[in-house]
Amino acid sequence: MRIALFVTCVNDVAFPSTGIATVRLLERLGVEVAFPEAQTCCGQMQYNTGYPAEAAPLAAKFARDVAGYDAVVIPSGSCGAFVRDVHPKLAPAAATPPVYELTEFLIDVLGVEDVGAYFPHRVAYHPTCHSSRLLKLGDRPTRLLRAVAGLELVELPAAEECCGFGGTFSVKNPDVSAAMGADKVAHAVESGAEYLVAADNSCLMHIGGTARRSGAPVRTIHLAEILAATKETAVTV
Structure with a gap:
C-alpha cells in the first residue's frame, strides 16, 4: 500500500x-x-x-x-x-x-493496536472536539496507548470538555479561550499525568502554552510521537 x-x-x-x-x-x-x-x-x-x-x-x-x-x-x-x-x-x-x-x-x-512502541511515562489522553465529535475516533487512540510498553494511561477529569482553542475562536474570544485552557491544564495536573496527549497539535499548542506560562508540571505531546517512540529513541522524546 x-x-x-x-x-x-x-x-x-x-x-x-x-x-x-x-x-x-x-x-x-x-x-x-x-x-x-x-x-x-x-x-x-x-x-x-x-x-x-x-x-x-x-x-x-x-x-x-x-x-x-x-x-x-x-x-x-x-x-x-x-x-x-x-x-x-x-x-x-x-x-x-x-x-x-x-x-x-x-x-x-492495518488492523494493529500494538505498534511496538515504548514510552515509560504516565499519560492522560485528551479527546479533541473534531476527533471525537466529527471523526468519532472513539477508543482507537486509547487502545493504541494501552498497548505501548511502559506507558501508564490515567483518566483525565472532564476529558470531553473543549480545551478552548477552536482555531479562530481563541482569537475572537481570548478571555473565554484562556479560561477553558486553564481548566484543561488544571484537570491534566489533577490526573497526575506527566504528559497530556492528543491527536491535534493545534489543541496541544493551546494547552501546552497555558501549562508553560502557569508553571504546571505537565507536558504535551502528539500521539504519533508516542507511538513512534522505542527503547532506543524514547529518551530523546
Missing part, C-alpha cells in the same frame, strides 16, 4: 516532529509513505472564518496533490475531519483516495 502523508500546515510550520514521527511509525509497520511536496493548507481556517469561496480552490488542489495514492493519512483529527466532511461540498467534482486520521488507519486499515 502506498499512502500520501498530508502533514497539515500547523504541523509543517510549528510541529515537524509529528510528521517525522508519523513517517517513522508507518514505515516501521511496512507502509510505503510518500510526501506530496505540492501540498499546502486544507482550507479549514478560511472556511471556518467565513470564506468558503477561498477554501474551495484548496479543496480541489488537495485532490490533485494526492491523486494516484491508495490512501491519505493525516495526523490531525481537526484537518482530517475537515478534509473528509467538508471538501466534498467545496469541490464536489474532485475525487480523492480514502482519507484517514492516523489512528483510524492503524486500527481500521
Whole structure:
C-alpha cells in the first residue's frame, strides 16, 4: 500500500516532529509513505472564518496533490475531519483516495493496536472536539496507548470538555479561550499525568502554552510521537 502523508500546515510550520514521527511509525509497520511536496493548507481556517469561496480552490488542489495514492493519512483529527466532511461540498467534482486520521488507519486499515512502541511515562489522553465529535475516533487512540510498553494511561477529569482553542475562536474570544485552557491544564495536573496527549497539535499548542506560562508540571505531546517512540529513541522524546 502506498499512502500520501498530508502533514497539515500547523504541523509543517510549528510541529515537524509529528510528521517525522508519523513517517517513522508507518514505515516501521511496512507502509510505503510518500510526501506530496505540492501540498499546502486544507482550507479549514478560511472556511471556518467565513470564506468558503477561498477554501474551495484548496479543496480541489488537495485532490490533485494526492491523486494516484491508495490512501491519505493525516495526523490531525481537526484537518482530517475537515478534509473528509467538508471538501466534498467545496469541490464536489474532485475525487480523492480514502482519507484517514492516523489512528483510524492503524486500527481500521492495518488492523494493529500494538505498534511496538515504548514510552515509560504516565499519560492522560485528551479527546479533541473534531476527533471525537466529527471523526468519532472513539477508543482507537486509547487502545493504541494501552498497548505501548511502559506507558501508564490515567483518566483525565472532564476529558470531553473543549480545551478552548477552536482555531479562530481563541482569537475572537481570548478571555473565554484562556479560561477553558486553564481548566484543561488544571484537570491534566489533577490526573497526575506527566504528559497530556492528543491527536491535534493545534489543541496541544493551546494547552501546552497555558501549562508553560502557569508553571504546571505537565507536558504535551502528539500521539504519533508516542507511538513512534522505542527503547532506543524514547529518551530523546
